[in-house]
Each structure stands twice: as C-alpha cells, then as structure tokens.
Amino acid sequence: MQSIWNNDFYDTQPALSWVYKLNMSEYYDAKFVEDFKLNTLTDAIISVSLGKRESEFASVFYGGVESKVFTRAKTADSFTVKFNEDKFFTVTRVLESIYNHDNMNQQYPSSTGVDEVLYNTETVSRDSAPKGARKIIINAYDPNALPKDDLNEINRPVFRLIFHGCRIVSLGEIEFSYESTESIVRDCTFVYNYMQIMNKDDLVAEEP
Amino acid sequence: MSDPQGTWLFDVSFMNPEMNVQTMCFNDMIKNTLIPTSVSLPSYHTEITTKKWFGSEKSFPVIRTYGGDCTMNFDIRSEPSENRYTYMLAQLNAMFRAPNTSKGSVSRDKIEYHPELEYAPAVENIFQAVGDSEISALKFKTVQVRLKNKTVAAEAEDIGSTCSTIYEYSNCVITDFGFNDDLDYSSEGKLTCKLTFHYDIWHIVNSGGKV
Numbered sequence: 001m002q003s004i005w006n007n008d009f010y011d012t013q014p015a016l017s018w019v020y021k022l023n024m025s026e027y028y029d030a031k032f033v034e035d036f037k038l039n040t041l042t043d044a045i046i047s048v049s050l051g052k053r054e055s056e057f058a059s060v061f062y063g064g065v066e067s068k069v070f071t072r073a074k075t076a077d078s079f080t081v082k083f084n085e086d087k088f089f090t091v092t093r094v095l096e097s098i099y100n101h102d103n104m105n106q107q108y109p110s111s112t113g114v115d116e117v118l119y120n121t122e123t124v125s126r127d128s129a130p131k132g133a134r135k136i137i138i139n140a141y142d143p144n145a146l147p148k149d150d151l152n153e154i155n156r157p158v159f160r161l162i163f164h165g166c167r168i169v170s171l172g173e174i175e176f177s178y179e180s181t182e183s184i185v186r187d188c189t190f191v192y193n194y195m196q197i198m199n200k201d202d203l204v205a206e207e208p
Numbered sequence: 209m210s211d212p213q214g215t216w217l218f219d220v221s222f223m224n225p226e227m228n229v230q231t232m233c234f235n236d237m238i239k240n241t242l243i244p245t246s247v248s249l250p251s252y253h254t255e256i257t258t259k260k261w262f263g264s265e266k267s268f269p270v271i272r273t274y275g276g277d278c279t280m281n282f283d284i285r286s287e288p289s290e291n292r293y294t295y296m297l298a299q300l301n302a303m304f305r306a307p308n309t310s311k312g313s314v315s316r317d318k319i320e321y322h323p324e325l326e327y328a329p330a331v332e333n334i335f336q337a338v339g340d341s342e343i344s345a346l347k348f349k350t351v352q353v354r355l356k357n358k359t360v361a362a363e364a365e366d367i368g369s370t371c372s373t374i375y376e377y378s379n380c381v382i383t384d385f386g387f388n389d390d391l392d393y394s395s396e397g398k399l400t401c402k403l404t405f406h407y408d409i410w411h412i413v414n415s416g417g418k419v
Contacts, residue, residue, distance in 0.1 A: 004261040014257060014268055 015159075019143045022048065022081070027098075027166065028132035036097050036130065037090070041083060044091050046185065048138065050079035051161055051195065075194040078169055085174075085184040092174070095188050099168045101130055136163045136190060156207075158200045165193035210357070213372060217356040220244045220280065222297070237293040243283040245400065247353050250375055250410040251276060274409040278351070278377055281388065284399045298385045298403055299324075351377045351405070352413065377407035 004010050022045045024038035033039070054077070057068040083091045139157035172187030198206070220242070222235045255270040285291050355373045384404035389397055 002262045004259065004264040004266045007261055010259060010261065010266050014259065016270055018271060 013144050015140070016143045019146070020138055020140045023137040023139060026133050026135040026137065028130040028134075032130035032132060037094050038098075040090055040094050041081075044083040044086070046082040046084055048079060048081045050138065050163070051197075052077060076192060077195070078189050078191045079163070080187055080189045083186045083188065085186050091186050092171075095168065095171055095186065099171060102167050133164070134166045136166045136192070137161070157203060160198040160203060162196040162198070163190070163192035163194075164196065166190045213355055217358070218247065219354050219356065220247055221352045221354065222350075238297055241285070241290055241293045242297065243285070244280055245283060246279075246281045248277075248279045249353065250274070250278070250377060250407070252410075275407060276410075277383065277404050277406050278353075278380075279402060279404045281400055281402050284401060294401075298401065299382065300385075349378065349380075351380050351407070353377075374413040375410060376413050377405070377410045379408040380405040381407075 022042045024041050025033055027033065027038055028036065053073075055073040056071045058071050060067045060069050083095075085091050138161040140159040141156075142158045167190065168188060169191045170187075170189045172189075174184060174186070219239075222238055252272055252274045254272040256267045257270050258265050258267045282294065284294070353375045354371045355375075357372045382403060382405045384402070386402050388400045388402050389395075391399075
C-alpha cells in the first residue's frame with residue numbers, strides 16, 4: 001500500500017527553519033571582527049531570507065509558438081536580515097560602523113570644524129580600514145542532533161550557505177512611536193557577488 | 209502506594225538564588241503574610257508540522273514551548289499593615305502617580321515614571337531596593353509552587369520530607385493584577401485579589417530524591 005509510512009523520505013525529520021545560526025567571523029579579518037563586535041549580529045539575528053536562484057531567458061517566437069532561450073544565470077543578488085535591537089542600540093552601532101567603513105568614509109564635524117567632511121567614496125587612505133573576505137555564512141544544523149552535553153557538537157552543520165563579497169546596500173528605518181508597544185527591529189540588506197552551498201557530504205569532507 | 213495528591217496541599221514561595229538581606233526579608237514576609245487560595249499549575253505545548261503524501265499524513269515535532277501564564281488568587285487581610293508585603297508584591301506601592309497640577313509647588317507629588325521598567329538584568333537581585341526600601345520591579349527570577357504531602361503540618365520547614373513536587377517558574381513578569389470582588393453591602397463574601405504573571409520556562413525541582 002502506498003503510504004507516507006512506507007515512504008523512506010519521511011523517515012527523516014523535516015528541515016526546521018529555526019535551527020540555524022549566522023556566522024560573521026569571516027566578514028572582516030579576525031581583529032576587526034572583534035573590534036566591530038560582529039558577533040553581536042549572530043546573537044541578535046531574528047530572521048533572514050536567502051538562497052534564491054534565478055536565471056534569465058529570452059523569448060523566441062516563430063509560427064505562433066514561443067520558446068525560451070537561456071541567456072544567463074544570475075550570480076549576484078541581495079538578502080535582508082532582521083535584528084532585534086537592545087536598549088543601547090548596539091546593533092545599529094555595529095551596522096553603522098560596517099556601513100561607514102565599507103561604503104563611506106564618514107567623519108562627524110568636530111568642535112573645531114576641522115573634520116567636517118563626509119566622503120562618499122573610498123578616497124581617503126584605507127590603510128587602517130578593516131579588510132577581510134566579506135563572507136557571510138549561514139549554518140543549518142540537524143534538529144535531531146542538537147547538543148545535550150557536548151557543546152562543540154553545534155559546530156557541525158549539515159548545510160551551509162556562504163555569501164561572498166557582501167556589502168551593506170541599505171539599513172532599514174527606525175520607527176519611534178508613542179502609539180506602539182513593539183520593540184525595535186532593524187532591517188539590513190546585504191548584496192553579494194555569488195553564493196556557495198555546502199551540503200552534509202561537502203562539510204564532512206572539509207573536516208580535518 | 210500513596211494517596212492521590214490533594215489540590216489543597218500546596219504553598220507558594222518567591223525565590224531568588226542571589227537574594228540579599230533585604231530581598232530575603234521581603235520574601236520571608238511575603239510567605240508569612242500572603243494568603244494564597246489558588247495557583248494555576250504549568251503546562252507545555254509542542255508545535256507540530258504535518259506532512260502529507262499520497263492520501264496519508266505523518267506529523268513531526270517542530271519545537272516545544274514552556275511559557276505561559278500563572279494566575280494566583282489570594283485573600284486580603286483586614287488589618288492594613290498586614291497587607292504591606294502583599295501589596296508590595298503586587299506593586300501597589302510603586303505606581304505611576306498623577307502629577308499635582310500646581311506646577312512649581314514644593315509640595316508637588318513625586319511622579320514615579322514606569323516602575324515596571326526599573327530592573328537591571330545585570331544585577332542578580334531582581335527585587336531592587338529603591339528609595340525608602342520600596343521593592344520596585346515587576347519581574348522576579350523564580351516562583352516556586354510546592355505540592356505537599358500529608359506530613360505538612362508536622363514538619364512545615366523540612367522541604368525534603370513535606371514536598372512531593374516543586375514546580376519552579378522562571379523569569380516571571382507580573383502582567384495583570386486586580387480584585388476579584390466588588391464591595392457589596394448585601395454580600396457576606398471576602399475580598400480577594402488576582403495576580404497573573406507570565407513565565408518563559410518551568411521545570412520540576414528535585415525535592416529530596418522524590419522526583
């Protein structure tokens with residue numbers, strides 16, 4: 001008899017949307033990851049939608065029929081991450097720091113007026129600016145193998161999405177309101193050059 | 209085998225593992241003066257997802273949540289001074305007060321802005337001492353509801369021998385307070401209150417190896 005109970009696919013637990021973590025440790029070099037407190041983003045993340053694949057096709061018409069001709073696969077795209085904000089606006093501070101150093105060279109006016117500049121391009125010496133691979137990594141874990149005692153077990157994901165060449169393209173607005181009882185959530189949209197997917201077998205092969 | 213557990217064999221304790229002298233005193237006074245008449249016990253809920261294939265279905269657990277609301281009813285004593293700690297628990301001594309409209313007057317009422325936010329997570333003593341020893345926070349670390357066995361009367365302080373089970377609620381935030389009864393000349397009833405707190409997680413505390 002055909003039934004879900006003798007379908008091997010359903011011997012396995014479904015993938016659960018909450019069994020994931022954000023890893024920012026390869027966005028900048030290690031020193032800057034610490035300086036910029038990028039691990040705060042790992043702790044504050046709420047949700048992220050990503051992994052969309054899209055290709056482009058051109059239509060060709062002849063004799064009343066249409067054919068789709070492949071033109072190219074898109075590599076670059078964007079994704080939006082939502083973060084919970086704390087009462088000191090720590091997440092905003094971290095995101096603004098990345099934004100300033102990646103997209104601008106912003107200096108606020110000082111009392112003497114010497115630093116009244118807002119560079120919108122990378123025209124200032126970048127020697128001291130943070131460098132790194134600008135990778136953002138999302139790890140998904142096996143929901144049946146979450147650690148009970150061995151906390152290191154969580155370091156072994158079963159699925160990984162790696163986004164290369166990430167930059168912040170926009171930071172969502174903050175809404176202050178006398179009529180709201182909601183806490184503040186920050187949206188941040190990153191663009192990336194290309195995406196890499198690693199499944200369980202790839203990740204096992206990568207282990208030393 | 210023992211008798212079935214009676215629903216009337218219980219007591220309630222407001223616990224704080226990092227208690228200082230003041231909060232310890234407060235919690236003792238609460239325990240000695242509060243007259244709890246009923247308390248709701250905890251529960252948990254497991255979310256499931258149901259997959260369907262070829263006319264059949266199979267369910268899988270997604271996540272279990274332990275949070276909920278606990279409602280406690282208690283009696284009001286007729287001697288006002290004996291309600292002091294009960295009212296402190298319900299935060300009736302730390303409320304938003306309407307300002308005196310005579311601006312600039314030295315007798316202008318003290319306005320206490322949002323005492324419900326006056327707690328500091330970094331400080332373990334959740335009951336913060338504010339001003340004249342008022343306890344000013346609507347959030348406390350744990351509440352314990354103890355189911356007792358029938359040796360309760362003989363050894364009330366010996367938890368190991370009198371408690372069959374201790375349910376501990378964590379991260380409790382008082383959400384609702386109110387009186388259950390109207391004042392009524394035609395009634396012979398007593399005045400009772402209701403306090404509801406939200407908890408995020410609960411568990412059973414091992415009591416003397418019995419759990």
